[in-house]
Amino acid sequence: xxxxxxxxxxxxxxxxxxxxxxxxxxxxxxxxxxxxxxxxxxxxxxxxxxxxxxxxxxxxxxxxxxxxxxxxxxxxxxxxxxxxxxxxxxxxxxxxxxxxxxxxxxxxxxxxxxxxxxxxxxxxxxxxxxxxxxxxxxxxxxxxxxxxxxxxxxxxxxxxxxxxxxxxxxxxxxxxxxxxxxxxxxxxxxxxxxxxxxxxxxxxxxxxxxxxxxxxxxxxxxxxxxxxxxxxxxxxxxxxxxxxxxxxxxxxxxxxxxxxxxxxxxxxxxxxxxxxxxxxxxxxxxxxxxxxxxxxxxxxxxxxxxxxxxxxxxxxxxxxxxxxxxxxxxxxxxxxxxxxxxxxxxxxxxxxxxxxxxxxxxxxxxxxxxxxxxxxxxxxxxxxxxxxxxxxxxxxxxxxxxxxxxxxx
Numbered sequence: 001x002x003x004x005x006x007x008x009x010x011x012x013x014x015x016x017x018x019x020x021x022x023x024x025x026x027x028x029x030x031x032x033x034x035x036x037x038x039x040x041x042x043x044x045x046x047x048x049x050x051x052x053x054x055x056x057x058x059x060x061x062x063x064x065x066x067x068x069x070x071x072x073x074x075x076x077x078x079x080x081x082x083x084x085x086x087x088x089x090x091x092x093x094x095x096x097x098x099x100x101x102x103x104x105x106x107x108x109x110x111x112x113x114x115x116x117x118x119x120x121x122x123x124x125x126x127x128x129x130x131x132x133x134x135x136x137x138x139x140x141x142x143x144x145x146x147x148x149x150x151x152x153x154x155x156x157x158x159x160x161x162x163x164x165x166x167x168x169x170x171x172x173x174x175x176x177x178x179x180x181x182x183x184x185x186x187x188x189x190x191x192x193x194x195x196x197x198x199x200x201x202x203x204x205x206x207x208x209x210x211x212x213x214x215x216x217x218x219x220x221x222x223x224x225x226x227x228x229x230x231x232x233x234x235x236x237x238x239x240x241x242x243x244x245x246x247x248x249x250x251x252x253x254x255x256x257x258x259x260x261x262x263x264x265x266x267x268x269x270x271x272x273x274x275x276x277x278x279x280x281x282x283x284x285x286x287x288x289x290x291x292x293x294x295x296x297x298x299x300x301x302x303x304x305x306x307x308x309x310x311x312x313x314x315x316x317x318x319x320x321x322x323x324x325x326x327x328x329x330x331x332x333x334x335x336x337x338x339x340x341x342x343x344x345x346x347x348x349x350x351x352x353x354x355x356x357x358x359x360x361x362x363x364x365x366x367x368x369x370x371x372x373x374x375x376x377x378x379x380x381x382x383x384x385x386x387x388x389x390x391x392x393x394x395x396x397x398x399x400x401x402x403x404x405x406x407x408x409x
Contacts, residue, residue: 041361042090042408044107047398052076057110061366061379061405062392069397073112078105083237084128086139090408091115093139093154097126104154107408122150122162128237132182134189134214140182144236145196145203145260147177149217165191165212170222174199177210181233181242181251183272189214190223190277192232192251205262207232207253207270211277224278228286229253229268232279235260239356240298245305247274250338255288256295256312258325267296269338285341287334296334300358300365302384305339308358308365313351326354327400329372335384347382348389355402368395370402377402 043058047068056072079085084095092105092112102120105112120126129144137155142148150162171177174197181192191210196203207230209223232251234241236259241252248271255261266288270279287296291311299308311332312318318330331354335345350371357368365382377395382388395403 043359044112044406044408045395046075046079046404046406047072048401048403049398053079055107055112057107058393058405060393062381062390065394065396066379066403067395067397075112078103078112078114081127084126085238086131086141087406088133091154095120095126095128095141100126102152102157104157107406116157118157118159120150120152120159122159123148129235130180130182130233131237132184134184140189141237142179142182145178147179147193149179149182151215161215161217163217165210165217165220167210167220167222170210170220171195177208178203178231180231180235180254183242183249183251184214185211185272185275185277187214188212188277189217190272194231205230205265207279209272209278221277224281226270226279226281226284228284229255229265229270230262231255232270234298240300240307243301243307245338248272248280249274250307252296252298252307252309254297256297256325258319258322259297261295266293269336271338285336285338287336287343290343291334297354297356299333299356299367300360302335302360302365303363306335306337306344306384308360308367308382309334309336310354310356312354327372329353331355333367333369345387349380353400353402357402357404359405359407361407366392366405368402368405379405 044055045058046055052074053076054068054072055075079094080096086093090107094103100121101117103117104115106115123143125143127144128141130142132140134140137153139152139154141150147164151160153160176196177193178196179191179193183190188211193208194203207226211221211223213219232253234254243250250269250271252269255265255267266286268287269285271283294311296309296311301307311334313330313332318328329351331352333347334343337344353370355370359366367380369380370377379392381390
């Protein structure tokens with residue numbers, strides 16, 4: 001995982017319960033098994049190494065060895081800040097906080113090519129807390145712990161709008177809004193936010209919702225508040241936290257203290273009905289209550305109401321220093337169901353280092369598992385239909401951080 005906060009890759013895994021079922025395959029991470037099928041596709045993998053970061057193509061996630069040694073594109077200067085990288089198909093976008101630039105890149109023919117880089121100075125700070133696609137071309141981004149936003153047209157590579165969202169009526173005096181979720185809903189954008197007291201320097205552990213007109217981003221109106229968990233949405237960009245299903249958008253809360261989340265609050269999912277501007281008051285899936293109070297981070301949406309998460313097991317005893325949040329073997333992979341509101345599975349891995357590296361293809365999850373006791377990082381396939389784990393490609397050549405897998409289709 002990350003050697004420092006500047007390379008942060010998602011924290012993962014959650015405490016196992018004795019009532020949860022184990023995988024039928026009971027794999028040993030040190031002993032490879034023959035995969036039952038080749039999983040070919042259009043993938044890329046990004047390594048962090050002692051000599052920089054590299055991205056290279058991968059055609060098969062389930063066999064062979066993957067290594068950046070002697071191959072790949074050096075993306076160190078393209079992606080100087082891990083959390084500022086945004087992917088959409090074969091295209092990658094990155095904000096360089098040091099050079100104040102926004103770059104568009106395309107991974108084609110096994111090489112990451114620069115399409116265009118433009119100056120980008122429209123935000124007070126360029127360490128991004130969230131992003132949201134407004135349509136096929138328009139990308140909204142905002143800084144960490146801020147009420148600012150910028151709208152970038154990724155086709156014309158122009159900044160179309162930027163500003164701050166606030167209200168004299170709905171935001172108390174001496175307080176500011178910190179936006180964490182940014183959800184397009186027709187001619188509105190629904191915001192999930194917290195309030196920060198500028199005098200006492202305290203952020204309240206309450207999830208607020210509000211709405212602004214789109215595309216003007218004016219006429220802010222507070223629409224609700226909920227104290228069951230906060231904040232709704234990630235405190236840092238790049239963490240899976242939402243998916244849409246059956247007329248609802250499900251939004252995960254991020255309460256992990258190491259990322260700046262709420263104190264002593266459960267992780268869970270809220271939901272917002274299509275066309276609505278506030279949380280469903282009758283729905284909250286409290287995941288932490290099934291995991292002895294542990295907090296979780298999102299990894300990927302599996303389909304049919306199910307999501308793959310990582311859970312930090314027993315941080316009170318496992319976190320001795322700051323970097324333990326990334327490197328301590330304390331993380332577990334969970335599968336949760338937002339419909340039944342249950343943790344339905346703990347994947348049968350030992351406690352591992354944190355990782356948000358996974359892709360989902362045809363309902364199967366391919367996960368880069370960083371077990372510090374294994375001889376290497378391996379990509380594992382989890383098939384929810386058969387409830388089977390299968391060991392795949394061996395990943396070599398990186399540092400202690402888990403390589404990121406991308407599905408380019």
